[in-house]
Amino acid sequence: MRPYIGIVLAALSGTVTSASQPSADVFILQSNQQSSTETPRVPKEVARHVLLQRTTRDRYGSDLRDIPHTIDLENAIEYIARYGKSPAPLFAQKATTEASQLVVILEGVTAENAGPLKKSLARSSQQPAFAISDPPSSTANNRLMSHLRALGVSTPSSSQCDLASVMNPFDNACWDGPSAAVRFDLQKDPETINVLLDNLSRLEKFVSNGELEAIFVLMPESSRTSKVNHWSSIAAGASSELRHRGDSETVIADDFGRPTKAPVSHVGTPHVWAQTGAKAIPQCFNTFNSCMTQTGNCSGHGECANKYGKNATSHCFSCVCMATVVRRGDEPGSRGRKTVHWGGSMCQKEDVSVPFWLITGFTIAIVGAVSFSIGLLFSVGEEKLPGVIGAGVSRSK
Numbered sequence: 001m002r003p004y005i006g007i008v009l010a011a012l013s014g015t016v017t018s019a020s021q022p023s024a025d026v027f028i029l030q031s032n033q034q035s036s037t038e039t040p041r042v043p044k045e046v047a048r049h050v051l052l053q054r055t056t057r058d059r060y061g062s063d064l065r066d067i068p069h070t071i072d073l074e075n076a077i078e079y080i081a082r083y084g085k086s087p088a089p090l091f092a093q094k095a096t097t098e099a100s101q102l103v104v105i106l107e108g109v110t111a112e113n114a115g116p117l118k119k120s121l122a123r124s125s126q127q128p129a130f131a132i133s134d135p136p137s138s139t140a141n142n143r144l145m146s147h148l149r150a151l152g153v154s155t156p157s158s159s160q161c162d163l164a165s166v167m168n169p170f171d172n173a174c175w176d177g178p179s180a181a182v183r184f185d186l187q188k189d190p191e192t193i194n195v196l197l198d199n200l201s202r203l204e205k206f207v208s209n210g211e212l213e214a215i216f217v218l219m220p221e222s223s224r225t226s227k228v229n230h231w232s233s234i235a236a237g238a239s240s241e242l243r244h245r246g247d248s249e250t251v252i253a254d255d256f257g258r259p260t261k262a263p264v265s266h267v268g269t270p271h272v273w274a275q276t277g278a279k280a281i282p283q284c285f286n287t288f289n290s291c292m293t294q295t296g297n298c299s300g301h302g303e304c305a306n307k308y309g310k311n312a313t314s315h316c317f318s319c320v321c322m323a324t325v326v327r328r329g330d331e332p333g334s335r336g337r338k339t340v341h342w343g344g345s346m347c348q349k350e351d352v353s354v355p356f357w358l359i360t361g362f363t364i365a366i367v368g369a370v371s372f373s374i375g376l377l378f379s380v381g382e383e384k385l386p387g388v389i390g391a392g393v394s395r396s397k
Contacts, residue, residue: 022220024109024135025128027121028083029204030213031099041133043068046076047217048144048231053084054101054215055179056151066232077293083129085213085300098324099207100169101179102214103148105141108187109218117218120197124204135219137226144231145183154180163195167203169212178326187221281345284316291317301347321347 023041045066067076085101106114121127149155154176156166161174166182169175184192206212284307285291291304298304298319305320306312321342343351 022135022222023131023133024220024223025118025131025218026083027126027216027218028129028213029126029207029216031207031210033125039128039131040079041131042079043071043076044132044134044136044140044228044231045071046079047130047132049076049080050083051103051144051148051181051215051217052151053080054213055103055148055153055181079130081297098178098326099210099213100175102166102169102212103179103181103217104163104166104214105145105181105183105217105219106192107138107141107183107185107219107224108221110186110221113186113190113193114218116197117193120200124200132217134228135223135226136228136231138224139229140226140231141183141219143229145181148181152177156180156182158182158184158189163192164199167196167199167206167214169206283345284318286315286317288317291319295319295346299342299344299346299348301342319345319347321351 025039026047045068048066049064064073064076067073145155154174156174161171161182163182163184165171165174166180169180174180186192203212203214207214281295285294285304288304288306292298295304298321301324302319302321304317307316307318308314321344323339323341325337325339341351341354343349343353
């Protein structure tokens with residue numbers, strides 16, 4: 001009986017430990033708000049991919065290699081597709097304007113200081129989109145912010161920009177691109193919650209206008225000293241749990257150390273096919289889902305469509321690329337936007353053919369006009385002048 005009692009006690013101990021570990025609520029504010037009656041609990045690795053997909057999808061891809069073997073890959077892909085940035089609508093009449101992406105990590109969250117925020121969000125019909133079941137430590141958050149900064153995401157510190165300024169996507173002092181990520185400690189700066197509540201209505205206006213999408217990650221105070229010091233399993237040394245799927249490729253972890261080799265999956269997120277280079281992406285997919293999955297939703301710049309028609313019996317799904325409008329955040333003092341056209345088999349390449357042919361055609365026209373003018377001047381200068389015509393005046397007698 002004693003072995004069985006030991007097993008039962010160990011199981012109960014694990015259950016109590018899991019139950020005592022509070023989760024981190026994640027709120028997603030976007031114009032096409034998704035309503036749900038439940039709050040699923042997702043692992044930190046999947047939550048990390050959601051943050052990366054929203055803030056860096058137009059420039060970087062991810063291949064889900066850090067998803068442990070204990071996590072179902074299909075469920076992970078479903079969560080990333082559900083909570084990631086929505087792809088542009090297919091066959092739009094004009095280029096769509098992409099909303100800026102904001103990630104706010106609030107550390108030191110307790111029931112007391114987060115209560116007013118959750119009540120205010122509840123009045124706006126905002127419920128937690130999901131909860132991180134194993135929130136990592138403050139050290140892991142530091143590494144995540146460094147990783148986002150290395151990928152080109154704006155990461156102003158709390159001393160550089162207050163929360164009110166960061167919540168304005170047109171504040172060029174805090175935004176130097178289409179996405180930003182900030183981190184605030186509620187224990188060190190308790191007024192952060194009041195600032196957030198005072199500017200919540202303005203934030204919701206930006207969201208409703210389609211100019212901004214925001215994610216709030218409420219990290220519980222108990223996670224500050226957690227033993228989990230990485231958002232990625234690869235960085236934590238859990239390479240033995242990685243899935244053995246396909247060819248090897250350089251691993252990108254939270255802290256940019258020396259690249260390692262690990263199995264890679266050609267499933268799920270943008271640029272996977274383009275990065276590996278081992279295989280060319282198929283010209284046709286048999287189903288819409290396989291096309292969207294293996295092209296990473298066409299890199300977020302289009303959608304798969306059947307080239308034979310919607311109601312055709314034959315199926316050949318491929319990416320249909322669309323134009324997007326992004327903010328000119330790199331130009332000082334500029335608030336304008338520019339249209340970007342995309343191409344490639346998975347819409348992963350920026351199409352520069354139109355500007356190229358405009359510049360080339362204009363150059364050829366100018367050179368031709370100048371050459372014609374110079375030739376005309378030479379032809380006029382070499383023409384012989386007519387002889388002197390007599391005035392018809394006769395000598396007088």
